[in-house]
Amino acid sequence: MPEEDWTPPPVLLAVDLVIFTLRESVLHALLVERGVDPFCGALALPGGFLDNDREDVVAAAHRELQEEANLDAAQLHLEQLGAYGAPDRDPRGRVVSVAYLAIAPGLPVPIAGTDAARATWTPVSDILGGHVRLAFDHEQILIDGLERARSKLEHSALATTFCGKTFTINELQQVYEAVWGIELDLRNFYRKVQAVSDFIVPIGAERRAGKGRPARLFKAGPRTTLHPPLTRPTGATTAEGKQ
Amino acid sequence: MPEEDWTPPPVLLAVDLVIFTLRESVLHALLVERGVDPFCGALALPGGFLDNDREDVVAAAHRELQEEANLDAAQLHLEQLGAYGAPDRDPRGRVVSVAYLAIAPGLPVPIAGTDAARATWTPVSDILGGHVRLAFDHEQILIDGLERARSKLEHSALATTFCGKTFTINELQQVYEAVWGIELDLRNFYRKVQAVSDFIVPIGAERRAGKGRPARLFKAGPRTTLHPPLTRPTGATTAEGKQ
DNA sequence: TCAAAAGTGTTCCATTTACACCCATGC
DNA sequence: GCATGGGTGTAAATGGAACACTTTTGA
Structure with a gap:
């Protein structure tokens, strides 16, 4: 003492x-x-x-x-x-x-x-x-x-801060894939991310990327905590980021 | 600088x-x-x-x-x-x-x-x-x-350290209820907790508590991280411990 | 035989996953 | 048209909540 x-x-x-x-x-x-x-x-x-x-x-x-x-x-x-x-x-x-x-x-x-x-x-x-x-x-x-x-990324709207002011859902998905180090089904990601109210809000405009259908643009919504959370697959803990 | x-x-x-x-x-x-x-x-x-x-x-x-x-x-x-x-x-x-x-x-x-x-x-x-x-x-x-x-408590075997060397499943449930500040269905808790391999292992003996059927005794298993996790109900974040 | 506590079975429902399918655009 | 990326529908699998029910004990 x-x-x-x-x-x-x-x-x-x-x-x-x-x-x-x-x-x-x-x-x-x-x-x-x-x-x-x-x-x-x-x-x-x-x-x-x-x-x-x-x-x-x-x-x-x-x-x-x-x-x-x-x-x-x-x-x-x-x-x-x-x-x-x-x-x-x-x-x-x-x-x-x-x-x-x-x-x-x-x-x-x-x-x-x-x-x-x-x-x-x-x-x-x-x-x-x-x-x-x-x-x-x-x-x-x-x-x-x-x-x-x-x-x-699972529980907060952090991913949108990786993106610019406006972004497509696919760009947001690439954030999750890069940080989590895994690949996600883009079609399921679509609905999951839009099911979280006030996470991302459509801006009305679209973005043409050369080929393919134009993607809708979104901006970050007011919500900071995600309900329901976007859970990553269990056991899919890759040591490295996405190649 | x-x-x-x-x-x-x-x-x-x-x-x-x-x-x-x-x-x-x-x-x-x-x-x-x-x-x-x-x-x-x-x-x-x-x-x-x-x-x-x-x-x-x-x-x-x-x-x-x-x-x-x-x-x-x-x-x-x-x-x-x-x-x-x-x-x-x-x-x-x-x-x-x-x-x-x-x-x-x-x-x-x-x-x-x-x-x-x-x-x-x-x-x-x-x-x-x-x-x-x-x-x-x-x-x-x-x-x-x-x-x-x-x-x-959701992701680790921490709850067992609240208990003694041996404990019943009901005692373990009381740990979760006290810390989470909510009540759980004892019957579902039973299966959930036993579904996590190596979380708790039966000791063979039983404990008589005066009345009712004797409860099986368990001890903490080797596992420290829980798969699958024991998730608490979403939104059930009570400010205080169990009364 | 009854109350009380331990433990099991089963149904219902929400969520997740996998994937078939349609839409809009550039070339 | 056709390739390409955007977006929707849907059925099967999964997992959790609710609860009826059986078992084992003390009194």
């Missing part, structure tokens, strides 16, 4: 960000190349330390998102994944990191000249397949983020 | 524990009466600061569980709920807390003379009903822990 005048040891608090997007129907994560030791030159999740001792933790995550990825922080929903606090996870000392999950529609890599200069979108399958190694315990954080994203 | 020689602000890291148990088929949470300011005299979740800067965060949670509740830490599974880091959550300064969820079978309140002297099991419905106020943001942490426990 601590003494009366005992003071707890201070730690350094960092935030790390798992940012997913879809590029050509393939799930990508945002990585940055580290410019300083430790792990200088290696790839890592974007993130950083608290700015000052009055900064909210989720605010720090938003700030890093802005600084390192140049993504407008206010728009994106950040969800906490958890704290990572193994004593030896950072060779510099005792660093506890709070990880957040963010989802963004497909965007170009932002401008050089900022912290984001070394930011790159990397296919998730490359990371999970071992072709790309991440610094610290960031691979575990990314795996946890992927599982969280997969689960969120 | 921080300067080269800039150093991040240190924070104090704490752990808080949401510990649930069942006493007479009512869900209880372990609370401690605070002996020091702030919130001196108020009830709070058990927890405390990191002991030293080499201590693992989950190890600190185990240690506090031992110190404050006298519960054998090694036996219990701790699951991280997340980090709570609002700047003003602790008037003493910048304290970020990592919360953990633990489940214990019904146990008496441990011995006086330790940190655990002021530990009490409190019905969860009293806390959620506003009859009991908690210090800091501990009510929110407890609510998050309850929702996590409810969800875990």
Whole structure:
């Protein structure tokens, strides 16, 4: 038991960000190349330390998102994944990191000249397949983020944030297929997704894709939690994103 | 962007524990009466600061569980709920807390003379009903822990850890009813729970409860994840535990 | 023999799945 | 026309809810 005048040891608090997007129907994560030791030159999740001792933790995550990825922080929903606090996870000392999950529609890599200069979108399958190694315990954080994203697709309207302002049902389906890493029956997906009231609402217009019948365009509806949920087939937990 | 020689602000890291148990088929949470300011005299979740800067965060949670509740830490599974880091959550300064969820079978309140002297099991419905106020943001942490426990019951064999070494199916059902806050059809529960292979295994013996047909005794099986899951009725999210 | 608790069988209904089929467009 | 992708209909399989019914005990 601590003494009366005992003071707890201070730690350094960092935030790390798992940012997913879809590029050509393939799930990508945002990585940055580290410019300083430790792990200088290696790839890592974007993130950083608290700015000052009055900064909210989720605010720090938003700030890093802005600084390192140049993504407008206010728009994106950040969800906490958890704290990572193994004593030896950072060779510099005792660093506890709070990880957040963010989802963004497909965007170009932002401008050089900022912290984001070394930011790159990397296919998730490359990371999970071992072709790309991440610094610290960031691979575990990314795996946890992927599982969280997969689960969120079932119960929330998260998938629409992968898409643009308007989208076809098929585009929405490709989001589910890319994140879940499986293929879905497009005809059943059609009805399932439209049976969820206020999940997606028809915009009236259509989109011509060159050949075939034009697809109706939809926009995200007001609903954020899905009733009934769009459940993925049980046991179909693929380690990698859709090829 | 921080300067080269800039150093991040240190924070104090704490752990808080949401510990649930069942006493007479009512869900209880372990609370401690605070002996020091702030919130001196108020009830709070058990927890405390990191002991030293080499201590693992989950190890600190185990240690506090031992110190404050006298519960054998090694036996219990701790699951991280997340980090709570609002700047003003602790008037003493910048304290970020990592919360953990633990489940214990019904146990008496441990011995006086330790940190655990002021530990009490409190019905969860009293806390959620506003009859009991908690210090800091501990009510929110407890609510998050309850929702996590409810969800875990669906997909994991967690419910058996609420019971003793052996139990009847009816006792197991009471766990689900107490945590979910709803009533279940005992006849359907029977088959559902036995349809999950290796979830519970019959021990051969029976238990006589005074009147009525003796119930078969079971013990927890090797399976930790439930296939198929025991889903709770959709929309049946009661705010309080079973009365 | 009756009450009470354990355990079984069966029916009904909602959801899921698989797939046949029709619609609208470019070439 | 015909290939291509968009969208609808429908029947079989599945799984859960409801509940009648049987079994085993104590009193």
